[in-house]
Amino acid sequence: MKRIDPAALSAFLSVATHRSFRKAAAELGVTPSALSHALRGIEARLGVRLVNRTTRSVALTEAGERLYARVRPAFLDIRDALEDLNAFRGQPMGTLRLNAARQSAHLALLPVVARFLRAYPDVRVEIRVDDALTDIVGQGFDAGVRFGEAVAADMVAVPLGGKQRSAVVASPGFFARHVAPASPQDLRGLPCVRFRFSSGSFYRWEFEKDGEEVLVEVEGPLTMNDQGLMVDAALAGVGLAYVFEAQVSSLLDEGRLVRVLEDWCPPYAGFFLYYPSRRQLPSVLRAFVDFIKAPV
Known part of the structure; x- marks a missing residue:
């Protein structure tokens, strides 16, 4: 095996992280063809194939998976060591990469990020919206935002955005045609807009009152995977x-939507920022965590 410059492995690491030559090339600021050529050079020097390429996908070989698992932590440590130099500048600098589900990004993350960027003008934030649970370490993110029950036990979780509350809503015209439900069980005879997870399963509506918890698997003519569009469907x-209550509060005030079963929808713990429990946090992530914890 010929000697290889460790810095050259950044091309392989980017392709392995994104599983895409196009995305990796954009991150590195080169063309996909130049990146593919560089990766072939690495494979030739190492004497093993690291990546299986097809016209639509990129997959690591067994050798590629093993190299990625060994090399990536070292590169992360180098990145963190360089970012720690920000402590000598007085203000954090660099890019904070976050992964969040769509509604958590809209309701909890973006308002905080906007204030954070005003406080730290030398920081850049990249938010990737992904409703599926993502391996934030494997995909190169500094942190993620999800509900507490979705956060793995080996992650550090910090509350973000306060408590949330759900709301069952429909248009005034809908209630001109249908009787409003008096209890969660009454939903079974009414048309509802269903939500399907990326896993394929349907969300069962959750209710609680006086210590009684009820799960209802509703039926209806329309199924969606975006809550913003579900609000539009209710309006129609x-x-x-x-x-989420926060999505429809102004529409309720305007009378464009009507709320039911409010007494069955108590507040609950909302979203959390979570990140790996490494001893040394990148300075920009540490600044963001401290910013979240600080009183507004």
Whole structure:
């Protein structure tokens, strides 16, 4: 095996992280063809194939997976060591990469990030919206934002955005045609807008009152995977929608939507910022965590 410059492995690491030559090339500021040529050079020097390429996908070989698992932590340590030099500048610098589900990004993350960027003008933040649970370490993110129950036990979790509350809503026209439900069980006879997870399963609507918890698997003519569109469907009179209260508060005030079962929807723990429990945090992530914890 010929000697290889460790810095050259950045091309392999980017392709392995993104599983895409196009995305890796954009990150490195080169063309996909130049990146592919560089990777072939690395493979030739190492004498093993690291990546299986097809016209639509990129997959690591067994050798590629082993190299990625060994080399990536070392590169992360180098990146963190360089970012720690920000402590000598007085203000954090660099890019903070965050992964969040769509509604957590809209309701909790973006308002905080906007204030954070005003406080730290030398920081750049990249938010990747992904409703599926993502391996934030394997995909190169500094942190993620999800509900508490979705956060792995080996992660550090910090509350973000306060408590949330759900709301069951429909249009006034809908209730001109249907009787409003008096209890969660009454939903079974009404058309509802269903939510399907990326896993393929349907979300069962959750209710609680006086210590009684009820899960209802609703039925209805429309299924979606975006809560913003579910609000639009409710406005159009398609059916009842189960969404975040913060999404529809202004529509309720305007009378464009009507709320039911409010006494069955208590507040609950909301979103959390989570990150690996490494001893040394990158300075820009440490600044963001401290910013979240600080009183507004």
